[in-house]
Amino acid sequence: xxxxxxxxxxxxxxxxxxxxxxxxxxxxxxxxxxxxxxxxxxxxxxxxxxxxxxxxxxxxxxxxxxxxxxxxxxxxxxxxxxxxxxxxxxxxxxxxxxxxxxxxxxxxxxxxxxxxxxxxxxxxxxxxxxxxxxxxxxxxxxxxxxxxxxxxxxxxxxxxxxxxxxxxxxxxxxxxxxxxxxxxxxxxxxxxxxxxxxxxxxxxxxxxxxxxxxxxxxxxxxxxxxxxxxxxxxxxxxxxxxxxxxxxxxxxxxxxxxxxxxxxxxxxxxxxxxxxxxxxxxxxxxxxxxxxxxxxxxxxxxxxxxxxxxxxxx
Amino acid sequence: xxxxxxxxxxxxxxxxxxxxxxxxxxxxxxxxxxxxxxxxxxxxxxxxxxxxxxxxxxxxxxxxxxxxxxxxxxxxxxxxxxxxxxxxxxxxxxxxxxxxxxxxxxxxxxxxxxxxxxxxxxxxxxxxxxxxxxxxxxxxxxxxxxxxxxxxxxxxxxxxxxxxxxxxxxxxxxxxxxxxxxxxxxxxxxxxxxxxxxxxxxxxxxxxxxxxxxxxxxxxxxxxxxxxxxxxxxxxxxxxxxxxxxxxxxxxxxxxxxxxxxxxxxxxxxxxxxxxxxxxxxxxxxxxxxxxxxxxxxxxxxxxxxxxxxxxx
Amino acid sequence: xxxxxxxxxxxxxxxxxxxxxxxxxxxxxxxxxxxxxxxxxxxxxxxxxxxxxxxxxxxxxxxxxxxxxxxxxxxxxxxxxxxxxxxxxxxxxxxxxxxxxxxxxxxxxxxxxxxxxxxxxxxxxxxxxxxxxxxxxxxxxxxxxxxxxxxxxxxxxxxxxxxxxxxxxxxxxxxxxxxxxxxxxxxxxxxxxxxxxxxxxxxxxxxxxxxxxxxxxxxxxxxxxxxxxxxxxxxxxxxxxxxxxxxxxxxxxxxxxxxxxxxxxxxxxxxxxxxxxxxx
Numbered sequence: 001x002x003x004x005x006x007x008x009x010x011x012x013x014x015x016x017x018x019x020x021x022x023x024x025x026x027x028x029x030x031x032x033x034x035x036x037x038x039x040x041x042x043x044x045x046x047x048x049x050x051x052x053x054x055x056x057x058x059x060x061x062x063x064x065x066x067x068x069x070x071x072x073x074x075x076x077x078x079x080x081x082x083x084x085x086x087x088x089x090x091x092x093x094x095x096x097x098x099x100x101x102x103x104x105x106x107x108x109x110x111x112x113x114x115x116x117x118x119x120x121x122x123x124x125x126x127x128x129x130x131x132x133x134x135x136x137x138x139x140x141x142x143x144x145x146x147x148x149x150x151x152x153x154x155x156x157x158x159x160x161x162x163x164x165x166x167x168x169x170x171x172x173x174x175x176x177x178x179x180x181x182x183x184x185x186x187x188x189x190x191x192x193x194x195x196x197x198x199x200x201x202x203x204x205x206x207x208x209x210x211x212x213x214x215x216x217x218x219x220x221x222x223x224x225x226x227x228x229x230x231x232x233x234x235x236x237x238x239x240x241x242x243x244x245x246x247x248x249x250x251x252x253x254x255x256x257x258x259x260x261x262x263x264x265x266x267x268x269x270x271x272x273x274x275x276x277x278x279x280x281x282x283x284x285x286x287x288x289x290x291x292x293x294x295x296x297x298x299x300x301x302x303x304x305x306x307x308x309x310x311x312x313x314x
Numbered sequence: 315x316x317x318x319x320x321x322x323x324x325x326x327x328x329x330x331x332x333x334x335x336x337x338x339x340x341x342x343x344x345x346x347x348x349x350x351x352x353x354x355x356x357x358x359x360x361x362x363x364x365x366x367x368x369x370x371x372x373x374x375x376x377x378x379x380x381x382x383x384x385x386x387x388x389x390x391x392x393x394x395x396x397x398x399x400x401x402x403x404x405x406x407x408x409x410x411x412x413x414x415x416x417x418x419x420x421x422x423x424x425x426x427x428x429x430x431x432x433x434x435x436x437x438x439x440x441x442x443x444x445x446x447x448x449x450x451x452x453x454x455x456x457x458x459x460x461x462x463x464x465x466x467x468x469x470x471x472x473x474x475x476x477x478x479x480x481x482x483x484x485x486x487x488x489x490x491x492x493x494x495x496x497x498x499x500x501x502x503x504x505x506x507x508x509x510x511x512x513x514x515x516x517x518x519x520x521x522x523x524x525x526x527x528x529x530x531x532x533x534x535x536x537x538x539x540x541x542x543x544x545x546x547x548x549x550x551x552x553x554x555x556x557x558x559x560x561x562x563x564x565x566x567x568x569x570x571x572x573x574x575x576x577x578x579x580x581x582x583x584x585x586x587x588x589x590x591x592x593x594x595x596x597x598x599x600x601x602x603x604x605x606x607x608x609x610x611x612x613x614x615x616x617x618x619x620x621x622x623x624x625x626x627x
Numbered sequence: 628x629x630x631x632x633x634x635x636x637x638x639x640x641x642x643x644x645x646x647x648x649x650x651x652x653x654x655x656x657x658x659x660x661x662x663x664x665x666x667x668x669x670x671x672x673x674x675x676x677x678x679x680x681x682x683x684x685x686x687x688x689x690x691x692x693x694x695x696x697x698x699x700x701x702x703x704x705x706x707x708x709x710x711x712x713x714x715x716x717x718x719x720x721x722x723x724x725x726x727x728x729x730x731x732x733x734x735x736x737x738x739x740x741x742x743x744x745x746x747x748x749x750x751x752x753x754x755x756x757x758x759x760x761x762x763x764x765x766x767x768x769x770x771x772x773x774x775x776x777x778x779x780x781x782x783x784x785x786x787x788x789x790x791x792x793x794x795x796x797x798x799x800x801x802x803x804x805x806x807x808x809x810x811x812x813x814x815x816x817x818x819x820x821x822x823x824x825x826x827x828x829x830x831x832x833x834x835x836x837x838x839x840x841x842x843x844x845x846x847x848x849x850x851x852x853x854x855x856x857x858x859x860x861x862x863x864x865x866x867x868x869x870x871x872x873x874x875x876x877x878x879x880x881x882x883x884x885x886x887x888x889x890x891x892x893x894x895x896x897x898x899x900x901x902x903x904x905x906x907x
Binding site: 210211212214215216217218219220221222229230233234237307308309310 | 417427
């Protein structure tokens with residue numbers, strides 16, 4: 001158990017290191033690029049204009065940008081370990097501050113979407129499995145394929161068109177109370193609901209074919225109690241695993257959904273800083289997204305043995 | 315009167331290659347306090363037969379005939395009535411205990427379920443009973459073991475736990491499907507020993523399904539030999555081992571390690587398209603012309619011994 | 628025998644057959660775009676701008692008066708060209724790496740697989756975004772960004788198949804007969820790891836189309852005036868209230884294409900032995 005924990009922690013750190021390294025070197029892959037971008041902001045205040053060679057050289061000297069990428073990376077990582085992610089080129093605010101302001105919005109959106117997809121996906125999956133090959137099953141399953149195939153940004157536009165613009169039920173964009181949360185959360189949760197529904201269905205069908213279900217019938221248990229005590233827990237084991245992966249997809253989706261609904265979260269910050277070529281902020285966003293993703297998967301690994309006694313024991 | 319009588323039982327299911335007649339016109343009886351051994355090679359339909367008695371087969375399997383238990387036909391009962399019989403009156407010990415025990419529930423809970431269900435015990439009381447059952451099947455430290463999960467048990471202990479689960483409500487009839495499959499020889503001997511004692515104690519009738527003749531010899535009063543979905547011979551244990559009537563039974567006995575380990579030539583016929591005459595005919599040394607075309611009936615060899623072979627016509 | 632059975636199994640599945648027909652139609656649309664498109668995609672007619680669907684313009688016109696139907700038709704070409712390019716490139720590269728890693732094993736394989744685990748654990752759209760952030764927006768960069776992440780899946784599946792195939796007797800036999808490693812990889816291992824790869828390619832085509840459209844929608848993919856569905860949606864979103872046709876039709880096309888590939892992929896997966904598939 002303890003060894004497992006240490007191993008998980010090791011992988012956790014490794015992923016953080018690899019992803020930040022990759023991102024760092026990708027963003028610095030164009031030689032001299034960083035100095036140019038910095039010069040644009042420092043001297044011209046905009047990414048649209050081109051700085052002169054002298055201005056670029058000044059920036060290079062001041063921030064010591066001519067040294068090797070590796071030494072730049074080491075100083076960035078060293079500062080990051082102390083919580084210092086540098087300053088945004090654009091606003092000159094500390095990156096960690098920019099991110100922490102927006103963190104709650106993203107966390108709210110992601111968690112509400114995950115919860116939504118569980119509350120929709122699991123019951124419908126079970127229903128479809130219980131009524132296998134019935135009309136209910138066909139409707140659930142085809143809606144799920146639709147949900148997986150629908151581009152989330154298009155779904156966002158359609159929902160906005162119908163519920164905000166035509167019916168006036170919800171606000172179109174922005175951040176605020178519950179009413180602002182509904183459309184983004186529904187958009188973001190749809191695909192995950194569909195994935196979880198399909199998985200629950202197939203896992204339930206698989207479990208109902210197992211020998212121990214037949215043995216439970218042989219004991220004289222009713223269909224209902226077989227279902228509740230014997231089938232459900234086994235069927236949910238793969239669903240727990242997929243939640244971690246789905247959370248990753250959701251975080252990817254927040255980038256688009258936050259942009260559409262003007263939701264002030266990290267995803268939108270990432271897009272804005274990509275267009276503004278605000279390298280420190282891009283790096284910070286990726287770091288935080290990785291962290292959130294890894295933490296959730298860490299938590300899932302921790303609750304796993306509670307559901308599946310075969311994992312994590314001796 | 316017999317406790318269980320099976321008459322003209324047929325079980326078949328549809329596959330892509332055709333209709334599989336896994337059980338074809340099978341009849342037998344089990345009296346009170348009697349143990350019947352159903353023996354045969356793997357794939358002869360034994361397990362399907364065992365599962366069809368309590369109607370535990372999947373829905374695409376069609377079962378016809380009469381399965382009379384204490385005068386009631388199990389095939390005609392409603393699912394609710396049958397539920398009251400399963401586990402209380404007739405218990406089944408399944409083959410492959412690793413997959414037949416639920417991996418996410420403790421062994422103790424799974425054994426206590428029949429008590430809660432059929433004797434209306436509360437969880438705590440049922441748990442005490444479950445520990446008692448584990449003790450009866452000689453599992454050391456039953457208190458602690460009851461809290462463990464199936465994967466923490468050894469193969470032999472899982473089989474004991476399965477037996478404990480079957481015996482829980484003192485059933486009148488126990489159906490044991492390959493109770494020693496997949497166990498080491500030494501463990502097998504222990505399990506057989508245990509079953510012998512438990513049968514004596516509980517006065518239950520038993521149907522033991524196995525491919526292992528030595529196991530049948532240890533435990534059974536009567537033997538039914540199954541081949542390609544039908545019964546080829548039906549005899550008392552003494553008669554069967556002293557003077558088997560059907561050529562297949564003779565071959566089967568000769569294939570035992572203790573009797574020369576002589577293989578039976580050829581392979582068993584398919585259950586989809588069996589030979590028109592005697593099903594054993596293609597592999598039989600005594601086959602005659604009529605064996606190829608005329609399907610033999612079960613014929614009386616002597617009192618209490620029957621064989622499906624034209625020799626006895 | 629096995630192949631005919633799989634084919635029959637596939638053809639029995641109505642959804643997959645429908646998916647196949649849709650894809651064939653779309654591919655034909657893309658190929659014949661020059662002949663069936665009613666208008667020039669770039670022809671700006673400002674006095675015809677933002678017209679709702681009519682007989683003249685079945686899908687209406689956009690903010691520059693360009694015919695939406697024609698742009699959708701040429702958008703099919705853009706989307707299919709790009710996505711096929713990505714999938715062919717990534718599958719070839721990924722399978723190559725996967726077979727080599729699985730065939731030779733060793734420390735390089737170990738490191739490579741850990742790296743792939745890490746990268747696959749990460750939301751792929753964010754990686755693609757970062758790459759775009761580094762190299763800038765554009766059609767070619769979109770292909771590059773999606774490909775840089777995309778080959779990982781293929782490498783993993785090909786490696787897993789290779790691991791089991793290299794232990795088979797017929798490979799042992801070929802080795803004993805003195806066949807070179809390259810020969811064995813190409814004529815023995817490759818054909819046998821193709822079935823799961825083909826299923827993956829089909830399902831992957833759907834998600835690549837989604838990725839391309841997502842980047843287009845964010846304004847980071849194909850740049851105007853190239854007709855591309857995601858970019859069209861991005862252009863149309865400002866007119867959502869009054870001219871919904873600008874948003875509805877491109878999205879519908881994206882969904883239909885992805886749906887069709889998912890149908891085919893599901894059908895193929897069921898037809899080929901499902902237990903061969905390592906990834907969901």
